[in-house]
Amino acid sequence: MADKVQRVRGTQDLFGDAILRFDHVVDTFNRVRKLYGFRRVDVPVFEFTSVFARTLGETTDVVAKEMYTFEDRGGESLTLRPEFTAGIARAYLANGWQQHAPLKLAAWGPLFRYERPQKGRFRQFHQLDAEIIGAAEPAADVEVIALAAQLLTELGLADKVVLQLNTLGDADSRSAWRAALVEHFTGHAAALSAESRERLAKNPLRILDSKAEGDRALIADAPRIDRHLTAEAGRYFDAVQKGLQAAGVAFERNDALVRGFDYYRHTAFEFVTDHLGAQGTVIGGGRYDGLIETMGGPHTPAVGWAAGIERLALLVGEVSEDFVVAVVADTEEHEQQARDVIALLRSNGVAVDLSFSGSPKRLVEIARKRGNDGVLFMRAAGDMSDGRHPLHLQHFDGDPVLMRTLAAHVGAALGPRYYLTGGGARV
RNA sequence: GCGACCAUAGCUCAAUCGGUUAGAGCGCCGGUUUGUGGUACCGGAGGUUGCGGGUUCGAUCCCCGUUGGUCGCCCCA
Structure with missing residues (x-):
């Protein structure tokens, strides 16, 4: 219910x-x-x-x-x-x-x-x-x-x-000032707002904060702390x-x-x-x-x-989070390898978000909606002749400075076993 | 404790003077297209209009009550 x-x-x-x-x-x-x-x-x-x-x-x-x-x-x-x-x-x-x-x-x-x-x-x-x-x-x-x-x-x-x-x-200043305030406001009690009359009994200092229009003139004439210090x-x-x-x-x-x-x-x-x-x-x-x-x-x-x-x-204005990438494998055969990439990135300080199911296209959509900064694709097709696997970095944000920063972080975290394309990366 | 305003789909909002089947965008689900990537299109699900009474031929719309929210008074960060 x-x-x-x-x-x-x-x-x-x-x-x-x-x-x-x-x-x-x-x-x-x-x-x-x-x-x-x-x-x-x-x-x-x-x-x-x-x-x-x-x-x-x-x-x-x-x-x-x-x-x-x-x-x-x-x-x-x-x-x-x-x-x-x-x-x-x-x-x-x-x-x-x-x-x-x-x-x-x-x-x-x-x-x-x-x-x-x-x-x-x-x-x-x-x-x-x-x-x-x-x-x-x-x-x-x-x-x-x-x-x-x-x-x-x-x-x-x-x-x-x-x-x-x-x-x-x-303590002495405060009690002297308080007494002076009580005397002042008591003399004008009839002109005070109902709320301030109550404050007069409970907490006379508070009258000074009053937002009531009618109290303002009385407050202006009220004794100041300076004379009682x-x-x-x-x-x-x-x-x-x-x-x-x-x-x-x-x-x-x-x-x-x-x-x-x-x-x-x-x-x-x-x-x-x-x-x-x-x-x-x-x-x-x-x-x-x-x-x-x-x-x-x-x-x-x-x-x-x-x-x-x-x-x-x-x-405070809008607060941005540290960058986060999603890792998406093009095909199922690459999912195991994607796990390796994810572990590598995380252990090197790059935050990785990932969804647990869906087509690559769907995963990209989800990553964008969650506010991830980019997607790292495990490419199905790639030249593995030198033993290195290609990864493609795609940004959701077009800002070239951010793109280079992100590509640099990801590239550094991946190390030599992978090479990065897209995002202005040069590896 | 007091006052004002508000309450419609998961979210943000529409709905003429009270009028018959309560709509849209976003989101969600399914599909088609596209295909190295922020797509487009088609379809679908989703509502006791907060709740309870009343007025009326008829209430999302007017009235009363109630619950919840927002803002203000008080007070405080």
Whole structure:
């Protein structure tokens, strides 16, 4: 029945072009994070519920209504991770990774939030994640942001995305600013949108993000963080900005930028785009010096970000695969020999696709439809007097540069027992 | 949780004002032609128009409900 093969809302079956783009984002991340010395870490997809509930903030939407929480057979309350940072911080504490501090970590994988799906948002979605744990220096902030910026550049997205930067100050700055915001907005509560009135009680910083037309004037007059920054927090933010300039990372100040979770302090940033409809944030992160302490660990400064893989995959252009050839024997007698050719090609690094039945003509059609780059024919007729068997390479793509490249790879992989015609090959 | 829009063949879409046998392209299957290779042509299979009600002589079309999808609000990557 149809209902049995139905996909759960907000999940995806990735295939074809979609998975190529997804993998391209992940592959690029893995390449770039190595350039920055970020070590791979993998943590569980589920944790004890308290790991997320305590750290993200009880009133945040994610904790209040978006977590996939369930009881296991032992009666423990577990939660499918809605984000990476809390789980990584838990692992850092549980495994005594303090000995490696400062630790630069990279992770990626699925996350789960019970939300209404829309463009660039899913219930099972995937993020890239980068964290530096155990470094209190502005240079660490610069390092993670530079990693993000290079990732975007290498994905070809540099001109589609801008970096917005803000500071939330240290704990003292943040609470002073928060109090000032509450005072300001409470004075104008009647003029606020209903949603912002609710935010006033739950998370007043969020009012600054409001998209409501009527809130904008009030937001424009709202107190800025800059007036409430302690001297130390101000110096810190200065150092981050100077570091970014020195690293050649362009940014713009957005003093209304806040972050979703309660654990953020000091630097907050987002890479945003206007190419994704309502979901403009492609990478978001900041400093979370208080998180590990709230989990019961020692005071541990840390900074990091997460990137939405689906959102990045929507932005990247078409992704091409490495070339693949199909091998087709003209006659049945040549099929055994075709196996030899296939093994030779594969053991020498040339990808070979093949179908399992059909006429040569049909096999060529299939190869083309599957997106193979060319067909290598085992020729029925050929001069074998010198002991070498002729192969004919046919391309589906007319590009002469590609043809020569492909012919060169195939020719080199085949070695002296075969000679190649077609495709501009000279053997 | 709220709102708007959408749902027709495996896929992308048509079908006049509500009108009788729901079409096309692609894909799939079979065949013919061609023959050192991205062909062309002929034929075929494939539909309870998401599902359930209602209005009507008659519903793919109008109404209600329901399920699913898309986009937006909220929130977030």
